[in-house]
Amino acid sequence: MDAVGIRKVSELTGLSIDTLRWYEREGLLPLVEREPGGRRRYSPAAVRFVRLVQALRRTGMPVQDVRAFVRMGSGVEWHGRRAALLEEHAEAIERHIAQLQRDLTVVRDKIAHHRELAERGLDCEDEIDLAEHGSRAKSPDDSEAGGTGDTTEE
Incomplete structure (x- = not known):
């Protein structure tokens, strides 16, 4: 691929032209040729670097850290510092992914819970009753299974 203009980079990366210009103004991209x-x-190489910056920002790396990464230079003496910064960020991403996995479990459990309510013919008010009283509300089927549904003793 030969050098391309900003519109093509926007198409390739999904970043807006304004975002690309902002990245450049903020010092997040090495000198873009003119x-x-x-x-x-x-x-x-510049397009690959744009994609790197995009990934770093999308995964939550603060602008000042991206800027520091860019300003570190590319000499051999900087590889260790760059690697350390990226390793720290990778660990933050992994912690975030782990939290997202835990949150996804909560959401999936809630999906299963609502499907169960739907299968039992209960509405959301019954769910609130379950939460407040710590017991399962009786479904309409429970009363047909051999009783009046009345749980009070005479």
Whole structure:
């Protein structure tokens, strides 16, 4: 791939042109080449770097950390620092994924709960009753199974 303009980078990455310009102004992208008329040109390496910045931002890396990563330079002496910053961020992503997994379990449990309520013919008010009283509300089928549904003793 040859160097491409900002519109093509926007198409390739899904980032808006305004976001790409903002990334550049904020120092999140290395120097983007310009044509004599001032139009931006992104080399294949620059497009890969845009995708890296996009991934870092999408996964929650603060702007100042992305900027620090960019400003570290590319010499051999910086590889360890860059790797350390990325490792720290990867650990934060893993913690976030673990929390999302726990949250997903809660949501799936709630889905199962609501499906059970639907199968038993209970509405959400019965769910509130369950939560408040710590016992399962009787479904309409419970009274037909051999009683009046009245649980009070005479």
